[in-house]
Amino acid sequence: MKITVLGAGPAGLYFALLMKKQRPAHAITLLERDGPNDTFGWGIVFSQRTVEVLKDSDPDTCAEITRRAETWDDVAVVHKGQRITVGGNRFYGIARITLLNILHRRCLDHGVEIRFLTNVADLSELGPSDLLVGADGANSLVRRAYADFFLPLVDLRQNKYIWLGTEQPFEGLTMGFRQADAGLFITHSYRFSPTMSTFIVECPPEAWLKAGLDRMSGEETCVYLAGVFKAELQGRSLRSNNFAKWLNFPLVKNKRWHHRNVVLLGDALHTAHFSIGSGTKLALEDALALAGCFAEHRTVEAALPAFERVRKPIVDEFQQAATESLTWLENVGEHLGLDPVPFAYRLMTRSKRVGYNRLKQKDPAFIARYDRWRQEHPSTGAIPEEFLDLFQKRTFAHLATQMADGTPHVTSVWVDYDGKHVLINSAKGRLKDRNMEQRPHVALEITDPDDPNRYLAVRGAVAEITEEGADEHLDKLARRYLGRDQYPPGWKLPGEVRRIYKIAPERVTPWAPFR
Ligand SMILES: Cc1cc2nc3c(=O)[nH]c(=O)nc-3n(C[C@H](O)[C@H](O)[C@H](O)COP(=O)(O)OP(=O)(O)OC[C@H]3O[C@@H](n4cnc5c(N)ncnc54)[C@H](O)[C@@H]3O)c2cc1C
Structure with a gap:
């Protein structure tokens, strides 16, 4: 089969690798606008569960990823100047570029052709192929070209966010909430190498405008935000790269996932808010699911509908959790009056995938603190706080x-x-x-x-x-x-x-x- 994959992000690369491993006779070409060492952002996070999935599907890639990753167990919530940690959350942090380079090498070793620095402006530039995979990210050209068939829904969310880096080595995934003169700023930060951490900042548009961030250069933005999060950064600076800019998170969904011999994968198909750190996981699992459908069904006509049938309910569930999480953060003002412990409890349960019982299993000491707080602050009404x-x-x-x-x-x-x-x-x-x-x-x-x-x-x-x-x-x-x-x-x-x-x-x- 002749397969063209547009976009060499995690979804496109992993799909190409798995297909080539499955059938070395496939002729697979990846087209990528960036060079092999360019990428946006800094580091990404995987959960333990994702690592287990990767281990089953391609142990060599998984071993390489875990060897290069930083690990931790705690989520730390900084609220009202107090740091509350919740354990039992095994995470792996890795530089996005490291992950991509691992996948590049694995693809090249298996005979996948990757054409870097190849920007595709129009799908007519592509030659004929048996299968075209649109793995070209949240702003997918393939999705736009076939919009009448995929029927995409793109919901631009209200908060502004920017993806920065810092040399502050964060212990655990840290979510900090700081009230500056201009308004509320939230950070999601985690270490992805021994010396570097990702530092994502999000804020409501009012705070963004009031702070004048719409008019600041990358450098000025870093100085301003380093001032807001001085305590979290322990005085260290923030860094932007060429790709750093303020964005509104696009919540992407598609009513249909495939059309004739064209299929979408990863962020082109669906996005999941970074606050539950699952975009790359979903991209890799999409690749795995689609490759699995080809292993089972062989033909494009049978494999693409099977992919949508098997994968969509799982993705819908994740997107629902991610949407709960981002909506909670958009409306976090309602919860900011809470003490740090109940605030951390609400934050940890915001996506509705984890509740009291799961948290108790993960970190009994945290739940004991929460229970103590509840006893000291009995609910004035009959309905329990967490309901x-x-x-x-x-x-x-x-x-x-x-x-x-x-x-x-x-x-x-x-x-x-x-x-x-x-x-x-x-x-x-x-x-x-x-x-x-x-x-x-x-x-x-x-x-x-x-x-x-x-x-x-x-x-x-x-x-x-x-x-x-x-x-x-x-x-x-x-x-x-x-x-x-x-x-x-x-x-x-x-x-x-x-x-x-x-x-x-x-x-x-x-x-x-x-x-
Ligand atoms: C701020 C932020 C933080 C995040 N944090 C995490 C995290 O912690 N954990 C996590 O799992 N995920 C995270 N994500 C999400 C993650 O980055 C994406 O979900 C993931 O990269 C999706 O992979 P993909 O392969 O589908 O798309 P992408 O990684 O976007 O890759 C698409 C590729 O296609 C290329 N491309 C696009 N158009 C063209 C074209 N016309 N011609 C040629 N090439 C093209 C692009 O250059 C790119 O390399 C985060 C995202 C953001 C924005």
Whole structure:
């Protein structure tokens, strides 16, 4: 098979390597605009799990990567000047250029042709091939050329970020939150060689403009940010390289993954926010999955649909976690008032992939500190602190009320919490309204829309029913559930009178056994 791969990043290189190993007869050409020693950014991170996947698929590459990588177990959270560490998170940090050079060598050793310094401006420049792989990154030319078929969605996120380097050797993956005069700045930093660390900074656009970062040179930017993060950097400087510039993170998705003999891979297909450090992992695993589909199905016609079928659910799940993480960081202002320990807990659980139980397994000492903090600061309401997020998203509750004949009645409702009562908003005269007015005992099951295995079961009684403020409350709910400023007036029945039902919880059962 004649295979052309556009882009020699991790996805393109690893796919070419695995295909060539699978069938040395394949003629594989990689086209790359950069030279073999050019790259953007500094270092990247892999988790232990990724390393295990690589070990199974190509032990030699994996051995080389782990030999050259820095390792650590802690995530450190710096908030209000205090450093909280959470252990049990084995990570590997490696310079992006080192990773690429390892893959270059492996590809060349196996007979893959890599044409460096070859910028492809138009796909018509490419000769015919049996398979064209668009592994050309987040701004993919292949994706744009076939946009009518791939149906891409590119959501540019609000925060500005820049990828810098420093000689400060960070211990563990450090996330620092600093309030400067201009606003909030967040760093994600980690060591990727004995002498160098990656230092990514992100900030809301308001802080970026107020600080004048839109007008600063690379050098001025480094000086400014080194001042903001003086404590984390212990006075060391920041460095930019030729590729350093402020960007908005593009959240890329594609409705379709392949068209005829063309397929997308890695960032061209999907991006995952750097705060969960999984972009390179996803790129390499895509390559592995696509090569696996060719091993099983042989033909392009069969392998490409199989790739989408097998891989998409996994990628969707990761993107969901990464999106949770980036959204949390975009809205971190809501959490900045917290003490460092509960703040670190919220940060560690932000992607919803890890919860209390998993954290306890990873680092019992951290959870003991968190539990101590909870005992010293008992929740003023009945809903546990770590389940309050359910009232910040589009969570539907199932409300059970009792009919006059004693039989149950269940409806799906929007749900809110005022710190003391669970709030439901409905209309006078409806069945549930009459039930709650006459028989105030109710039960609710409030399920996390992102993880149906996580829910709150609440039993209690309606303490108050009020019409006061009910329309405003409904508008507030519409902002969360519909993304609209106002509940659509056309959705109300003529003469509808809205009511708020304040349910005092008597028994609350939080359920999240698998996280
Ligand atoms: C700030 C930041 C931090 C990150 N940190 C991490 C991390 O810690 N861990 C992690 O796993 N991931 C991280 N990532 C993500 C990671 O860099 C990407 O997800 C990963 O590089 C994707 O690999 P890829 O091969 O799909 O694309 P890329 O690495 O982008 O490679 C695409 C290649 O295609 C080439 N190319 C593009 N267009 C053309 C063209 N027209 N002609 C010729 N060549 C072309 C480019 O030069 C490039 O070499 C981070 C990303 C950012 C932005």
